[in-house]
């Protein structure tokens with residue numbers, strides 16, 4: 001019985017002793033462990049961000065060369081020339097259409113009823129733009145296509161103003177080619193209305 005009472009009294013004495021004598025110890029120990037955890041947390045965050053970076057790199061890294069391999073026009077450098085340089089290279093009509101967003105007369109142009117098989121390139125820079133297989137008779141008097149050779153061959157920009165037309169330009173030299181409208185035939189339902197003077201037809205080897 002005496003043992004049990006001694007046991008009971010001892011625990012009540014120890015906390016009071018501990019509390020008054022070494023009250024700073026647990027506090028400093030706590031802040032030290034906090035700092036240690038903080039350091040570990042920062043280190044962990046750095047490792048995590050490095051992992052995320054590695055993941056992003058592995059996801060986007062390999063796709064770039066694949067895209068460049070797939071689309072030939074992507075790898076081409078952008079052709080940039082001054083107006084004076086373009087004037088020396090182009091005829092007056094070509095310059096007016098390509099560099100001043102002009103429009104040639106309907107029917108009185110080179111390719112509106114041209115039916116040979118081949119590729120239509122940009123007359124200014126040689127960028128491959130349209131295939132004869134996408135050409136159709138729109139009845140407008142301008143060469144019309146339902147799609148460009150690939151999406152990267154042309155650059156499409158909404159024109160400001162009341163007309164709300166979408167301008168089509170060569171993605172390589174920025175030359176104005178024509179406009180695209182949504183009243184075309186299947187499979188795209190689009191009508192790329194081009195200026196013959198902006199194009200150069202190149203026959204495919206089989207039709208030469």
Ligand SMILES: [Zn+2]
Pocket residue numbers: 122123124125126127170171172173174175
């Ligand atoms: Zn061009």
